[in-house]
Amino acid sequence: MVLRAGSGALRSPSCRLFAVGRRRRGRTRQGRRPCVQRGACARVRHDGHGRASRCRHARAGHQGVRAHVRARRRSSADGRSPGEGRVRACAVLRDDKRQRGHNRDVGLQARLARHEPDHPSRERRGVPPAVRAREERRRVAGERRRLARRGGGERKDRSMTAILVILNNYFHDVATAVLLSSAVILRVLERQAEQAPEALAALERSYPALTRFARVALVWIVVGGIPRTIFFTRYEWDPAVVKGIVPALLVKHALMAAAVIAGFAMWVRTRKRLMTLVKERDGRT
Incomplete structure (x- = not known):
């Protein structure tokens, strides 16, 4: 004899009467139809050591220990006790609930795999x-x-090309600053030499070192500007477009170009003025 979940063979007459009474009175849990297995599995199960434990369908507290003891005294037609049938019914319900959850998960995974958009009027359930x-x-x-x-x-970008381009751009800006600062220092010393003739000797001693700094900076500006121009779109223009700082990038490069031109022009004028001061000093001596 195969006992099926929800069959009347699993329930005693008192259990069926109790279930019918609940239906007539309309007292259902959470407003739903009463569980068909409540009359069968709401009894107390024994674990073999005399201790009783209720299954998950016995939360209402009906059909206590006495009804369970009376049911255990009767044997079923296939030689199994009613308790075994009740355990089987509970297992069937648990398997059915587990299978429904599995089907729901499989359907969710299939929708995610197909990249189906969720309906705007409802929230994704189970996620x-x-x-x-x-x-x-x-x-x-x-x-x-x-x-x-x-x-x-x-x-x-962590490639070697990106690292080299970033370093080149950094030293390119540093070279521009060195060229402009050396020209400013030379201009200050020239002004002092014009006001005080004894400061001309200090200017002559500082001129070779400042000239070397300016030449190295000018060479680096020319050589480093080639790869910077080649990779300008990839490493400077595109990030500026994404961040929305294109005007700031244009202003920066305009200022750097003006600094290079001003530094070079200041060096040329200062060198000519220095030569004139040296000739005047030699003519006086």
């Missing part, structure tokens, strides 16, 4: 907030990768 946040981070990361493949975006 914790942490999973949604992880999926959002993956989506944003994918958009950044696609933008980087198209040649733009905030890329985190």
Whole structure:
């Protein structure tokens, strides 16, 4: 004899009467139809040591120990005790609930695999907030990768080319600052030499060192400007477009170009003025 979940063979007459009474009175748990297995599995099960434990369908507290003891005294038609049938019914219900959860998970995974958008009028069921946040981070990361493949975006390039370009740009800006600062220092010394003739000797001693600094800076500006121009779009223009700082980038390069031109012009004028001062001193002597 095969006992099926919900069959009348698993329930005693008192259990069936109790279930019918509950239906007539309309007292159902959470407003739903009464569980068909409540009359069968709400009794107390024994674990073999005389201790009793209730199954998950016995939360209402009906059909106590006496009804269970009376049912255990009767044997079923196939030689098994009613308790075994009740345990089997509870196991069937648990398996059915587990299978429904598995089907729900499989359907969710299939929808995610097909990238089906969720309906706007309902929330995705069964997906914790942490999973949604992880999926959002993956989506944003994918958009950044696609933008980087198209040649733009905030890329985190760790290649040797990127490192060398960044270093070249840094020293290119430093060379521009060195050229301008050396020209300013030379101009200050020249003014002092014009006002005090004894300061001309200090200017002549400082001139060779300042000249070497200026030449190295000028060579680096010319040589380093070639790769900077080649990789300008990839490593400077595209990130500026993504961040929305294109005007700041243009102003920066305009100021740097003006600094290079001003420093070079100041060096030429200062050198000519220094030669004139030296000739005047030699003519006086």
